[in-house]
Amino acid sequence: MADEIKIAEKYRKRRNKRINQVAVAVGGYASLHLCKEPQHTSIYTGKAWVRDVLQGHSTRCYNMFRMEREVFFSLCTELQQHGLTETRNVGIHEMVAMFLNTVGHALSSRMQQERFQHSGETISRHFHNVLLACCRLAMSNIKPKDPTFQHLHSKIQPGGRYWPFFKHAIGAIDGTHISCVVNATDQTKFVNRKGRVTQNVMAVCDWDMCFTFVLAGWEGSAHDARIFDHALTTPSMNFPHPPQGKYYLVDAGYPTPVGYLGPYRRERYHLPDFRRSSALENDNEAFNYLHSSLRSTIERTLEFGRFEQEGSYAEENNDDDGVGSSHIPSSIESSSHMARLRDSIRDQIIHYIRE
Structure with a gap:
């Protein structure tokens, strides 16, 4: 009889414990879903x-x-x-x-x-x-207003400072680093050369200071040439490729295949450098000065220049040390045709200056 009483008491305790657990669960559900206290009760919605x-x-x-x-x-x-x-x-x-x-x-x-x-x-x-x-x-x-690029913009029309040297230029390309927030596991890839967590954004603009192409989302550690390669070789990107005879202006951080004209490396290029000393040291600097002056359009386009100053390094990938895209694995190689075109434009500029 004593054993039966102990067994009955044991089962009663188990039953009461289960009842208490169910009661707690039901009470919690009711407080969360049935008897909720409204949180957003302001009359000013x-x-x-x-x-x-x-x-x-x-x-x-x-x-x-x-x-x-x-x-x-x-x-x-x-x-x-x-x-x-x-x-x-x-x-x-x-x-x-x-x-x-x-x-x-x-x-x-x-x-x-x-x-x-x-x-x-x-x-x-x-x-x-x-x-x-x-x-x-x-x-x-975000696309060209004139997909055929037949219209000659007033900025490079006869009578302007860039005519006839850059009469076939249709826009400029540049990259900028914009601060971003990413998961801790991905932060290493997004740390740029200055130790900031950023994304590297490539953009193209026309001479009206309107963006015609933007590619965002690349890691801050990615080189400009790698992003450039991806944009040009990926059909789904819908990159506005220049037609035959036309070209974009790019800086020293990019390769120069046909349709993309870059400056002379290991020479002064950025406008502040020329302002400190206006005297040209050689013929190549004359080309670089006009090239930089015209290409600076993209740095002034909307807020692009501000982003470069606040969240990035504007000249970090464009150092005048000869380091360009050659050390970056790329399916797009620089073209000797564009090098000859650059030399031809340089000679025109020098001839104009000496006249």
């Missing part, structure tokens, strides 16, 4: 805040979203045409406002949750939806 900003003084829109009101509405329309759709609780204007306010002021998700009164999941989902729409918008807009 994100939708109301965005409407107030857009209907208020024009400076408020610029300060909050980093663009004029008309540009904001135009961007919303463009993004809708590129696949951005509103949801039941969040409209297009609020989605775009979330995105612009985040990137324009480097705000965290928690700050945006409080500002727009949405959950972290909602903020993240709509941010990435707008980002994807912006990528699609970029693919349809």
